[in-house]
Each structure stands twice: as structure tokens, then as C-alpha cells.
Amino acid sequence: MIHERGYVAATDGNLSVRLDSHRVLVTPTSMCKGMMVTSDLVTVDLSGEKLSGRRNVSSEIAMHLLIYKLRPDIKAVVHAHPPTATGYAAAGLPLNEALISEVVICLGAIPLAKYGTPGTPELTDALEPLVPQYDAILMSNHGVVTYGEDLLGAYMKMETVEHFAKVALVAHQLGRQQLLSHEEVEKLLAVRRKYAAANSVAPMPPAGNHNGSRPANGDGSRDQAPTGDTAGEARSRRRSAR
Numbered sequence: 001m002i003h004e005r006g007y008v009a010a011t012d013g014n015l016s017v018r019l020d021s022h023r024v025l026v027t028p029t030s031m032c033k034g035m036m037v038t039s040d041l042v043t044v045d046l047s048g049e050k051l052s053g054r055r056n057v058s059s060e061i062a063m064h065l066l067i068y069k070l071r072p073d074i075k076a077v078v079h080a081h082p083p084t085a086t087g088y089a090a091a092g093l094p095l096n097e098a099l100i101s102e103v104v105i106c107l108g109a110i111p112l113a114k115y116g117t118p119g120t121p122e123l124t125d126a127l128e129p130l131v132p133q134y135d136a137i138l139m140s141n142h143g144v145v146t147y148g149e150d151l152l153g154a155y156m157k158m159e160t161v162e163h164f165a166k167v168a169l170v171a172h173q174l175g176r177q178q179l180l181s182h183e184e185v186e187k188l189l190a191v192r193r194k195y196a197a198a199n200s201v202a203p204m205p206p207a208g209n210h211n212g213s214r215p216a217n218g219d220g221s222r223d224q225a226p227t228g229d230t231a232g233e234a235r236s237r238r239r240s241a242r
């Protein structure tokens with residue numbers, strides 16, 4: 001699906017599923033995700049050592065293993081380069097504004113991790129502080145990673161990120177952003193607690209002022225994703241959300 005939808009080009013992107021407490025099923029490196037068959041998949045242990053499969057594992061395996069290590073609740077990871085969201089990542093812009101109610105409910109803020117060379121510890125170091133709190137992260141000058149309780153859930157988050165990026169871009173082109181107010185964001189937080197499809201506990205995006213609207217990029221700057229939460233606070237919110 002990520003290939004069909006144009007979220008990856010050529011051999012871009014990688015996916016994985018946590019099979020059990022010590023095995024992860026991962027896509028192979030340098031293979032078009034639209035041409036892959038089941039026997040191309042590779043199984044590794046939690047240190048990235050290959051257990052089975054005839055191909056080499058994705059060069060981004062360390063990113064997948066980092067997410068499984070930091071988030072015991074996560075069973076699947078999707079990494080792709082959807083063009084609009086990746087455009088935001090290339091422009092150095094997070095998708096962290098309270099513009100669309102469903103996105104606020106399902107994902108909260110979508111932060112931007114600093115740039116790190118793909119396949120190196122630079123990339124995992126950049127993601128590490130964000131993984132405990134968020135379920136979707138823009139990766140500067142690279143792409144997007146999303147994760148969830150199963151592969152479909154992780155994929156759906158990728159769709160939501162790309163769709164939201166398109167909507168945010170249109171609002172920007174129209175020259176106005178009518179941000180949800182603080183009160184409305186608080187009400188969405190209450191809705192999130194009841195809504196079965198929303199299991200995210202990511203921090204809410206910053207709200208707008210009392211009437212919520214402002215010119216797009218009016219002051220030439222964008223809010224950064226809220227980073228006040230510690231990983232411990234995120235974990236305890238995740239527990240109480242269940």
C-alpha cells in the first residue's frame with residue numbers, strides 16, 4: 001500500500017512487525033515495496049542479528065529496534081517518504097498546529113526530529129527523545145516514521161500524517177490558519193479518551209489564541225512541538241489512557 005499510494009519511490013521505505021519478545025519481521029534492504037513477496041522478508045533478533053531470510057535486512061533496522069525498545073506497547077513500525085509530509089520535513093517544519101480536530105484526537109502534535117544520516121546512530125539519536133511521547137515523527141530532510149499496535153494501525157497513522165500535511169499546505173496557500181482554541185483542544189483531549197480508534201497519548205499541539213485564527217506564517221516563525229513532557233510522564237499517560 002505504501003508504494004501504491006506513492007508514499008515511497010523506487011526502493012524507499014521499510015516496515016517491521018514485532019513477532020514476539022525476541023523476534024522482529026522486517027523488509028529487506030534495497031527492494032521495491034510494491035514488488036516484494038513474503039519470502040523476501042527477514043527475521044532478526046532485538047540486537048538486529050539475522051535469524052532467517054535470504055536477503056539482507058533494511059539499513060534502517062536500528063530505527064525500528066529503537067522504537068520497539070522504547071515502546072513496549074508498539075508492535076509495528078512504518079517508515080516512508082510521503083511527498084507532502086516529507087516536504088514539511090525538508091522545509092524544517094513540524095506538523096504541530098491544532099488545525100484539524102481528528103488529527104488532534106488521533107495523533108496530537110507531529111514533531112520534527114533533527115537531521116541524522118540514514119542508517120547511522122545519528123538518526124536514532126535524533127529520534128530517541130521523541131519516540132516515547134509521539135506516535136508519528138517527521139524526520140528532517142528524510143521522511144516520516146509512524147508506529148502502532150499493529151501494522152495496519154501504523155500504516156493508518158502514515159496516511160493521517162500525509163493527509164494532514166496536504167490540508168496544512170492548502171491552509172498555508174489560502175493564507176490563513178484558523179487554529180483551534182485552547183478550550184477546543186481541551187475538549188478534544190476528553191474526546192480522545194473515549195474514542196476507541198485514538199490510542200495516542202502524544203501531547204496536544206499548541207492551541208491558537210482566543211479566536212484561534214492568524215495569518216499563515218504571519219510572524220515568519222512556527223511553534224516548535226511541545227517538549228515539556230518527560231518519557232516517564234508520557235508512559236504514565238499511556239497507562240491511564242488504557
Ligand code: 13P
Nearest residue numbers: 012013014029030058059
Ligand atoms: P532500506 O531499503 O535499506 O530499507 O532503506 C530504504 C530507506 O528508505 C532508507 O531511509
